[in-house]
Amino acid sequence: MEDLSExxxxxxVQAWIRVNGPWIVAGLAIAALGIAGLRWWQARSERLxxxxxxxxxxxxxxxxxxxxxxxxxxxxxxxxxxxxSPYAAQADLAVVRVLVDSxxxxxxxxRLGWIVEHARDPELVNVARLRLxxxxxxxxxxxxxxxxxxxxxxxxxxARDHEVRGDAYYAKHDRAAALDEYRxxxxxxxxxxxxxxxLNLKINDLTTESAAGRAAAxxxxxxxxxxxxxxxxxxxxxxx
Numbered sequence: 001m002e003d004l005s006e007x008x009x010x011x012x013v014q015a016w017i018r019v020n021g022p023w024i025v026a027g028l029a030i031a032a033l034g035i036a037g038l039r040w041w042q043a044r045s046e047r048l049x050x051x052x053x054x055x056x057x058x059x060x061x062x063x064x065x066x067x068x069x070x071x072x073x074x075x076x077x078x079x080x081x082x083x084x085s086p087y088a089a090q091a092d093l094a095v096v097r098v099l100v101d102s103x104x105x106x107x108x109x110x111r112l113g114w115i116v117e118h119a120r121d122p123e124l125v126n127v128a129r130l131r132l133x134x135x136x137x138x139x140x141x142x143x144x145x146x147x148x149x150x151x152x153x154x155x156x157x158x159a160r161d162h163e164v165r166g167d168a169y170y171a172k173h174d175r176a177a178a179l180d181e182y183r184x185x186x187x188x189x190x191x192x193x194x195x196x197x198x199l200n201l202k203i204n205d206l207t208t209e210s211a212a213g214r215a216a217a218x219x220x221x222x223x224x225x226x227x228x229x230x231x232x233x234x235x236x237x238x239x240x
Contacts, residue, residue: 049085052078056087059094068098079114089119089128096131100138109135116148126157133164142171158188163199170202179206 055078062071075091082088092111099108112135115128133145145168153161166181182203189199 049087052082052085052087055082056091059091063094063098071095071098083118084120086119086121086124089115089121089124093124093128093131100135105135105139109139126153130157130160130164133168137164137167137171140171142168145171159185159190161185162188163202166202170206175206175209179203182206 055074059071059074059078062068062074072095075088075095078085078091079088092115096108096111099105099111109132112128112132116125116132119125119128129148129150133148136142136145136148146165149161149165149168152158152165162181162185166178166185169175169178169181182199186199186203
């Protein structure tokens, strides 16, 4: 380019623009469309979240007014329209509380199962899983509860996870496994939750029960002693 005249340089630039200009324009147009599309998607997401939030608030309001059927209908609608929204899962949790209070355990289990399968928020999934396991224990399905819990959790839900496992084992009449899980729950709870009265009561009851069982166990039978062997003097006396 340094050996070219000004006219030749200008002709070179014009030729380059003729070849590459359309691609540059197309790239700029695509970038502009991408930005516009991103903004549209963000605005749409925000609008849907606001709609879901408003629907959830209406569910709670209807429950507070005592309109259970209306609240349940709105929760079902929220579940259909916004299945991936955390508000749908939260609305279902609100319905579950009412169902459990009225002992409608099958319906409660179905809603909790939906949350476990569809919710994107890991915290909501963990809450639903623990509550589903509790409902299954109340349904006298401790094996199903243990299957629902799956592998032992760590972190914020570890203490409650171990406690619910302990409840499931207790329902199976496996007192030793239940006591192990309750103790693990107490260990995982940390100092702030270590004074959980209910959990400590469960541990104390099982510990006392275990100690009472050991104390009531019959002592091992002592075999009768053999009569002493006759001495030579008694043997001789017998001969006389």
